[in-house]
Amino acid sequence: MGKRDSLKRVLVYMKRNINLIYEMVKRNIKNTYRESVLGIIWTVLNPLLNMAVMAFVYTNVFGGSMIEMKYPVYILSGLIVYNTFFRGGTQLGLTSIESSRGMVLQTKIPITAYPRVSVYTAAVNFVFAFIAMLAVMLVVKQPFNWTLALTPILILGLLLLTMGVSYILAALYVSFKDIKNIYGVLTQLLMYLTPIFYTIDRLNNETISNLLSYNPMYYYVNYLRLLIQGHLPTIKDNFIVFGLGVFMYALGFLILNLRRDKIILKL
Numbered sequence: 001m002g003k004r005d006s007l008k009r010v011l012v013y014m015k016r017n018i019n020l021i022y023e024m025v026k027r028n029i030k031n032t033y034r035e036s037v038l039g040i041i042w043t044v045l046n047p048l049l050n051m052a053v054m055a056f057v058y059t060n061v062f063g064g065s066m067i068e069m070k071y072p073v074y075i076l077s078g079l080i081v082y083n084t085f086f087r088g089g090t091q092l093g094l095t096s097i098e099s100s101r102g103m104v105l106q107t108k109i110p111i112t113a114y115p116r117v118s119v120y121t122a123a124v125n126f127v128f129a130f131i132a133m134l135a136v137m138l139v140v141k142q143p144f145n146w147t148l149a150l151t152p153i154l155i156l157g158l159l160l161l162t163m164g165v166s167y168i169l170a171a172l173y174v175s176f177k178d179i180k181n182i183y184g185v186l187t188q189l190l191m192y193l194t195p196i197f198y199t200i201d202r203l204n205n206e207t208i209s210n211l212l213s214y215n216p217m218y219y220y221v222n223y224l225r226l227l228i229q230g231h232l233p234t235i236k237d238n239f240i241v242f243g244l245g246v247f248m249y250a251l252g253f254l255i256l257n258l259r260r261d262k263i264i265l266k267l
Helices: 002-032 041-062 071-094 098-106 113-139 146-173 179-193 206-212 216-229 235-258 260-266
Strands: none
Touching: 071 113, 071 146, 071 179, 071 216, 098 113, 098 260, 113 146, 146 179, 146 216, 146 235, 216 235, 235 260
8 A cells, every 4th residue: 555655646746747837838938928919929930030031041052952852941940940949948948947036935846847847838839830840841842751750759859958958057047147148159159050051061161061060959950851851860860869868968957956955045
């Protein structure tokens, strides 16, 4: 009976946490678009507008037959992985604990829940943006391949990576507010170092191409593009996407929990 009661308590606790995080994510999304007329539609419009501008500006420079997909889809696939999911999730996660100071101090919610809510919010935005990408694929007549059904594998790896980075940023931000500005510059730089609107092979510089291949976001963006093109990701692709995600999640979780008491004192 003792083991059964313990299991029951664990299940009740897990259910309560899941329900709580669900409500927090829902509130997060509502608050984000509360004063906007178009509301959550901006989740779709933002990557589409960025895609339209980039496609217009760069088509003659980078577009054409050097890629296996239509150029608007090429750009949009990079934008929704990097901007919508990773950048959006980590920027929300960075201030998640500080902005929830009252709840952190007055409730027993695990401190890791606040960055997680931010990342889950970004994941929801990614799903809407992904649907928009499918619509663009239909319009520009990009072939649909069965490999797109493997997208949840990418989402899981990206979720782990984004959550780990968010844990670290949230832990640092409470004590070091300048990290917000520094990270803003770094993410802008990382966007240009990620082949979102260009391809590495078109740079015609082996040294720079090799350097860019060490950018972790390249592999996450490339993973989605492989699925769009109908290619199965290699063992190496899966290892990098999941290995890096698990590593960053474990590192971020450890740092945030080690700094928990200091964070509470600083709030």
